[in-house]
Amino acid sequence: MKRFFLVIVLAILTMVAIAQEPYKAYCEIVGTGNIIYILLGVFIFYIIVKCAGKDIRNAQERERRNRAYEEKKIVEDLKAYKEKQLDEYLKVGYSFTIKGIYYRTENEIKRAQQIKMDDSLFLEFEPDNIYDSNAIKVLTEDKIHIGYVPSKSCETVKLLIERSSGYDISVYVKIDSEDDIPYILAKINFKMSN
Template identity: 30%
Template sequence: MEVLFIFLILFVLFCILCFANLNQREEDNATYKSSTDIKLDQCMEMLDEMLETLQNHFFEGRGGSINIAIKGLYYREQEDIIAARSLYIGKSVYLREEPENSSDPNAVAVYTESGNHIGYVPKEYAQGIKNLIKQGLELNCTISKNTGGNIPYLYMDVSYKSKEQKEFESNMEQILINNLKSLGLDETEDIRRRYSAIRLGTRKHRTIDIVAKYRGRNTFDIIETVEYIDNSERHKLNYYYEENIGHENYENARLCEKANDVNTAISLYEMNLNIEECISKSAERLSVLYKKVHRINDIIPMLDSSIDKAKQHRINYEVESMTKRKEQLLSSPTFLKQLDKSKKTDD
């Protein structure tokens, strides 16, 4: 009997402990859920603020893009509705002002390439879009969503580049072409056309014209016109350029380092800084190799110059990387001691 009584007491205690643990788990879960909800709400608030900022920049003429619905397809002619059904993602559409529109003098109509009127810019965006058109900005509009059905819901991306963006891109394109020409188009053609799908073979040819279209982050679309020397036959090459010469120089320089050919490696890295390709990787290697050849005094000026070049190219991650390298060196007692000794030797 006593054994049974002790067993019952132990069982009751066990149940109490289990119940307490269950309650604690529920409280922990509720706390975690509450914390997660708060974090999610904060993220959504930050996202809304960021989208609002981007939208403000868009309508202030700073460039960018917005995604908006195309309104009013339901009220269009049947042939316009049929044309709207065939629109696919990425298809271009065009905007036209309607100053004589009696319902809304700010109305901006949306048309297909074939001239079908498929609706309007939503009223809340119409005046802002109209102002951008009046500024002479070239708005690029492409379909971003088509729900399908008899009368589909359509959405479009509206984007443009500010004057500052266009000037920057034009400068970048000119810098690249100038660098390619200064290095010699014939000498660099294999490296330059690294990503070209077309190979010209062994027939002798020459470049007649070369133009670049900036894509961002030091990448370009190249259109190069070449002419065969034996019969003046011409071809256009379209290829993607992503610091091709800089990458080639960097790879060769690393091989030279492994072979202990430091001077050649340095000249290849320095060429990259001159043509402004693979800036941070080359600068960081030079900061190591300059020590080996006792050019301590050149390290910080070289990094400063490279940081300035990366800033001009708006390559923030390269700026951060080289700035970190510079700070690392300037916080090193060993480097500062070497730098001081080198300066005294030069004096």
């Protein structure tokens, strides 16, 4: 509405300036006629700048809204993908490499070396861990701490455990190495209630 009003005022001023054409010769002699054209030019320039500024602000606001919508859509798509991925893990299981064996005590490392394929393992949440409050310990059947679930997998493992009605975890692959620190891949199979 404001823009319409400004355009009407501009049109009226332009018509007034054109209508004063006979008056122009007199004004040139007096020297005041150019002031009207200068004021008219300044006014037109002001209107153009004002309208352009509003258009720029509107375009920036549209761009901001579009960006916010796109970011929201990406987050929703990622959530949907993660949900689908979690459902798949619940069906087929989740595998991870046991981390931190190297940092365990000598007795804990020896116990990790004695592990065999299909041995059962246990998980224990460790919320007071000084390095990672999401840490999950991996324990043997005799409750010896041999390592951790990788930090990048802890959130996923917690979500899967919460969604399942129970789980079994066992040694899936074990490879002995030259430095006496075994590579152990564990697999969690989830139980689902009907």
